[in-house]
Amino acid sequence: MHRLRTTVARLRPLTAAQTAQSLSQPRTLGVEGGLRTFQPVRRQNTSVAAEPFLNGTSSNYVEEMYYAWLENPRNVHKSWDIFFRNANAGAPPGAAYQTPPPLNGTTQGLTSVQALVGAQPNVEKLVEDHLAVQSLIRAYQVRGHHIAKLDPLDISCVDFDDAPCTVRGHHMAQLDPLGIMAADVKPTPSDITTSHDKLGLYGLAESDLDKVFRLPTTTFIGGNESALPLREIIRRLESAYCQHIGVEFMFINDVEQCQWIRQKFETPGVMQFSLEEKRTLLARMIRSTRFEEFLQRKWSSEKRFGLEGCESLIPALKTIIDKSSQSGVESVIMGMPHRGRLNVLANVIRKDLDQIFCQFDSKLEAADEGSGDVKYHLGMYHKRMNRVSKRDISMSLMANPSHLEAVDPVVQGKTKAEQFYCGDTEGKRVMSILLHGDAAFAGQGIVYETFHLSDLPSYTTHGTIHVVVNNQIGFTTDPRMARSSPYPTDVARVVNAPIFHVNADDPEAVMYVCNVAAEWRNTFHKDVVVDLVCYRRNGHNEMDEPMFTQPLMYKQIKKQKGVLQKFAEKVIAEGVITMQDYEEEVARYDKICEEAYTRSKDEKILHIKHWLDSPWPDFFTLEGQPKSMNCPSTGISEEELSHIGKIASSVPVEDFTIHGGLSRILKGRANMVSQRVCDWALGEYMAFGSLLKEGIHIRLSGQDVERGTFSHRHHVLHDQNVDKRICIPMNHISPNQAPYTVCNSSLSEYGVLGFELGFAMASPNALVVWEAQFGDFHNTAQCIIDQFISSGQAKWVRQNGIVLLLPHGMEGMGPEHSSARPERFLQMCNDDPDVFPKLSEDFAMRQLYDCNWIVVNCSTPANYYHVLRRQILQPFRKPLIVFTPKSLLRHPEAKSSFDDMLPGTHFKRIIPDDGPAAANPEKVKRILLCSGKIYYELTRERNNRGMDDTVAVVRVEQLSPFPFDLVKAETERYPNADLVWCQEEHKNQGYYDYVKPRIRTTINHSQPVWYAGREPAAAPATGNKQTHLTELQRLLDTAFDLEAFSGKA
């Protein structure tokens, strides 16, 4: 009862005092970066209460009139009707009242008013009805999109049915995938009042349609009016939510964000465009459409994955870019799949048309080294003036592999890097746009992984605009078979991104939602999705026959008028443009294409370089070559080593309490520094610290990297008394140092590695490091490794210096966590096993320059330190794969002296034996070549067996590119020795298959290369500790049995 009374009170007109108060306190919305103010929604009461002809005694009467009017405007005299309507519309005091008609005998109106006087309105019913109307409004806000006319073909296959997929359902879907036969595939939600009989659900009747209802504050359909007849309420809701735009947003937890969206879509008349805007839209549609038609005319038998059926993608993107540029965005980084890519390059990025057209000439020779790539994978960078905002904007479209959605995290990483380098902490200057296909968006897990980066402090790009080309098909598979969610966009709901579905055959609606999407991103800095519901006019590509698999859909498509034609007819009919203007505009663009086509024939050579998405202008010479072929010493001075060592063993802020265990670790470090030695963690510290001091930004990202999975790193210290208070000593090395970013990542490999790869693309002057928790987990990022890291430069002439740290080693921990799968990385190296290379002064550098990536397994902290520093000091960039140790992190022998890190020292590609064997090489009977941690097991065993002078142990630290020159020197040093490759990994794994042919080439096949190691196996390691130890002993026995291979040649 209390609630009822309060509700009624809210329906009553306010007093003047209340009104004044409510007006002086506009509702404010807290938004990041400032406060925004909404106009007060209720204004009707102001004028009612302040009417000059009202006084205390008449107010009861007015209230009764008002209730009666609310029930049905016809219940009151026309004059009261006009008065309440005017008051609702916000008429100022005095203006709402209009004199009633004179009393001249026709007293009908007056009689009905008089009849009401004294009658008590049914308050309870009134409240119920109002609540019902509120529910109804909410139903439209939540589910209006279910019945929006989103599908240009009108055969929508969105399945809102929550029932499980049954056998019948399956058959039904097979027979009628698009729901053409099954009318009930897309049932109207029961709470959406598409017909008046549904009003019953709310306890309303058709007779209520003309009753006026006060609107709740959660709707903007009233515009300036705060009460509307039910009929009008429904009409306005349908117009806001059920036409060509379907808005999904009611899952958003933030009320202000919901209000913002409601205001954007509900406010009457909100979707109106000026003549100028309509003309620009038409011009963009012409370019988009005629570009594809031109390509089709000239190269009818070439695959290009045309945009036909979704031509409005081009104005969509341009609208987003215009709007964002107007709000201050200076750089847009885009990622997209095949569909419409050439069109985007031509009409959004504005790549020269002749450059695009010459890609179709199969006779052109490539000017660049490497494989190159097909035209619909290449990237592009371009800076130009945005005509709408009159500001410069640079745009890059990232090159990408065929693997759909793989580029998503890469785009995000590059965006983050650009934001970082220009100090754009809120994403106001740099933003990303990701395009998706409907099937890929729903199907690829990387989409989800990328969404989960969107709100993490070290990974957020402050909002991405996603645009889905939802042509309702993926190759030959229709949505019913391709996803279990109603929309392809449902994945975006995990981050509460609003989703704007729009019928792509309505370019104005498309333009409207794109404007709102850009404003949303600019206001809230959160992701948003634009779902362009369209169709694919041709097959998957231009050579493909879609009628084999989608006959009914394609019958419909064949009947479908092109969107440009429909839109042109509309705007010509509206008088926006004449037929003649339209035809001239079309002819003008066709001429541009023809002229570019003629020019393209003059191109004699294909330059993939012209398709670079991330140029590094000052890093190379003007010809794009490295500025030298030298790498200076990677050592640093004694003072620097001890200074960085001190930072690494201290807490460089006041009043900061660290954990007791950590104090001991830091003390241990301090001891090492005083003894001039480094363990693994300290070696890493020296490399990072010195590079930071030299102005190189370092970013270390991955799961639990801040502490280090093995608790050895501790780059972030946590105050034991103050929650969330942290200290990063690495940022206290020097006042002018570059910043150090170290960040625990989400539990994703594919997403995070892709992100870091993208980050590393933005600048050559940063060391970007991704660490896997254990090396084997890299396999869930395999796509990034295969498609980008190993082959990216060959395909897209784009270098990348990313570093992968992959903990590796057989420690008896079972099949998982043991192997970082070196064999996989080595198999993808591009050096020739069968050709001994030409040796020259700068051989080591040339070899690095020519390789696709560098693979190392360092056995000492000093060598790890050098290889990290070399990564930056070498005059070009290559990915670096490092197999990192686990037990060696604390191994007493795995320490390096400062002497090995001083100026003049370098990374050692090979570490020769430097003991008794090397002193007397003639006596040596066996060379054991190995890599990584097994070295320590071999030397211990050699020592135990007293064989220090008969067996030389040589460490191959850089596996690839293979140090042919140094292996040659080492094998020649011991003239009487046989050659054994020893590894702890199984024979079909590890390094053996890679090194064997290369060693054989090095020694000119003069002697066998024997193997000492574990037998071939399916799993990387045994799960049984005892078996592990037995296997280890067996391989050591073989390695030191000088007779093991006799007679086997």
Ligand SMILES: Cc1ncc(C[n+]2csc(CCOP(=O)(O)OP(=O)(O)O)c2C)c(N)n1
């Ligand atoms: C990861 C991955 N798997 C499979 C393919 C092969 N493939 C290329 S296009 C395509 C269909 C894509 O459908 P959709 O995402 O809806 O884009 P559309 O072609 O309809 O624009 C498939 C399966 C691929 N390119 N990438």
Ligand SMILES: [Mg+2]
């Ligand atoms: Mg598709």
